[in-house]
Amino acid sequence: MSVQFRSAAEVLSSSWRIGDVEIKNRYVVGPMAVLQPTVDGHPSEQTIAFLTRRARGGAGLIIVGGTVATEGGYMEAPFQPILRFDHDKFIPGLTRLVDAVHAEGIPVFAQIFPSFGAMGVPGDDRPTKAASPKPVRMAAPRLPEGLYIPGGRTNPTPMEITKEEILEIQRQTVAAVLRAKKAGFDGVELGAHMRYLYASFLTPRTNWRKDEYGGSAENRARILADAVHAIRVEVGPDYPVGVRMSANDHLEDGQGPEGFAEVAAVIAREGLGYIALTDGNYESMNYNVTSESGVMIKHGEPQAFRDAIPDVPLLLSSTYKPQQGAQAIAAGYGDGIMLARQMLADPDFPTKVLEGRDDEIIWCDHANSCLRRLILNVPVRCHKNPETGREAVQTGVREPLSVKLKRPVQDLLITAAGSPTLMGVADKLASARQNSKIPQ
Numbered sequence: 001m002s003v004q005f006r007s008a009a010e011v012l013s014s015s016w017r018i019g020d021v022e023i024k025n026r027y028v029v030g031p032m033a034v035l036q037p038t039v040d041g042h043p044s045e046q047t048i049a050f051l052t053r054r055a056r057g058g059a060g061l062i063i064v065g066g067t068v069a070t071e072g073g074y075m076e077a078p079f080q081p082i083l084r085f086d087h088d089k090f091i092p093g094l095t096r097l098v099d100a101v102h103a104e105g106i107p108v109f110a111q112i113f114p115s116f117g118a119m120g121v122p123g124d125d126r127p128t129k130a131a132s133p134k135p136v137r138m139a140a141p142r143l144p145e146g147l148y149i150p151g152g153r154t155n156p157t158p159m160e161i162t163k164e165e166i167l168e169i170q171r172q173t174v175a176a177v178l179r180a181k182k183a184g185f186d187g188v189e190l191g192a193h194m195r196y197l198y199a200s201f202l203t204p205r206t207n208w209r210k211d212e213y214g215g216s217a218e219n220r221a222r223i224l225a226d227a228v229h230a231i232r233v234e235v236g237p238d239y240p241v242g243v244r245m246s247a248n249d250h251l252e253d254g255q256g257p258e259g260f261a262e263v264a265a266v267i268a269r270e271g272l273g274y275i276a277l278t279d280g281n282y283e284s285m286n287y288n289v290t291s292e293s294g295v296m297i298k299h300g301e302p303q304a305f306r307d308a309i310p311d312v313p314l315l316l317s318s319t320y321k322p323q324q325g326a327q328a329i330a331a332g333y334g335d336g337i338m339l340a341r342q343m344l345a346d347p348d349f350p351t352k353v354l355e356g357r358d359d360e361i362i363w364c365d366h367a368n369s370c371l372r373r374l375i376l377n378v379p380v381r382c383h384k385n386p387e388t389g390r391e392a393v394q395t396g397v398r399e400p401l402s403v404k405l406k407r408p409v410q411d412l413l414i415t416a417a418g419s420p421t422l423m424g425v426a427d428k429l430a431s432a433r434q435n436s437k438i439p440q
Contacts, residue, residue, distance in 0.1 A: 008326035031065020041084030049391035055104035058351030069176035076120030094183035115197035144289035187240025221266035240273035
């Protein structure tokens with residue numbers, strides 16, 4: 001890919017649109033579960049302070065993540081606390097969040113997340129649900145830099161979700177979208193990535209169904225196509241309704257970008273505002289949480305989606321180097337550049353890039369200390385930026401923070417921190433024990 005332009009800043013500072021929303025530049029703060037809401041799911045002062053700090057840093061759009069749209073999703077959420085859209089009582093707090101971001105002059109979308117699928121936490125008489133009973137297996141060598149799970153981890157096997165349950169989740173998802181719209185969010189995004197519920201339908205690797213939701217690309221797209229259609233009936237044609245989806249399983253028995261793009265083209269017929277592309281899933285996290293910029297472009301993933309859906313805006317992840325992002329946009333491979341970890345390390349990254357102050361950027365070093373804390377269900381921090389996770393304190397606001405663990409700590413990836421050498425030894429010992437008859 002080589003397209004001529006005067007400067008990366010010139011391309012990245014150009015405005016564009018999603019539906020009826022104008023976005024002043026190409027940088028998008030991607031959804032992150034780092035908002036530290038209140039224990040009962042309302043936006044906290046820290047939630048608002050975190051988001052407004054990123055808004056002041058120069059991004060053109062913020063997508064709010066770490067949310068749940070249904071009561072069932074709340075019950076099974078693997079991390080707590082979580083921002084909630086599943087009841088009208090949350091609308092006033094969400095409105096206050098939106099107003100605070102709007103006061104900084106940029107639009108804000110809400111990620112609407114119905115269910116965690118095979119990544120959820122089951123309870124008594126409450127199994128997790130997915131397209132098919134395929135568990136998630138996380139283990140070396142498919143983990144990001146800095147994460148270690150000695151012996152690996154296999155989540156509980158989900159049950160196959162029924163058609164009646166699918167329709168009920170759709171009803172609750174539409175209701176959550178309407179709450180987001182009433183609160184003033186400028187658009188919404190359906191989470192259909194990683195190994196969450198919607199994502200489990202999109203690839204034959206995790207969808208073995210024999211009914212109208214399995215088999216062909218048309219059938220595997222049905223759950224999302226129906227949801228987008230139902231939302232469009234309520235919000236009209238111009239309100240942005242996006243989908244976040246994986247572009248490549250990166251697994252030997254998985255689906256590649258052409259297969260995912262074929263599914264996306266079916267969903268797009270119902271009026272998608274955009275598609276946010278992520279790479280890999282929880283079983284190929286080394287691609288999802290990569291340390292290399294522009295990997296998805298190298299693998300031809302946005303190119304496959306652009307060929308399949310030429311008129312739907314695409315948001316690209318893990319393309320943080322300004323020159324690569326500008327090249328991708330100039331070549332037509334994408335329309336927006338999503339930033340996550342880089343915005344933890346340097347909230348002013350967009351402004352610095354657009355003003356040509358690259359030498360002032362604080363670069364994320366991809367040591368993933370933030371991710372280790374997220375996995376352990378404690379407030380996220382960044383060792384490159386001591387302000388991250390403490391924005392409310394920086395503005396003089398102090399409030400109690402309670403953290404609820406839904407799994408015993410030892411049942412989480414608590415071994416995600418430590419010496420790479422020691423963790424490598426621990427992994428070999430744990431794997432050997434699992435593969436032997438040695439008593440535990």
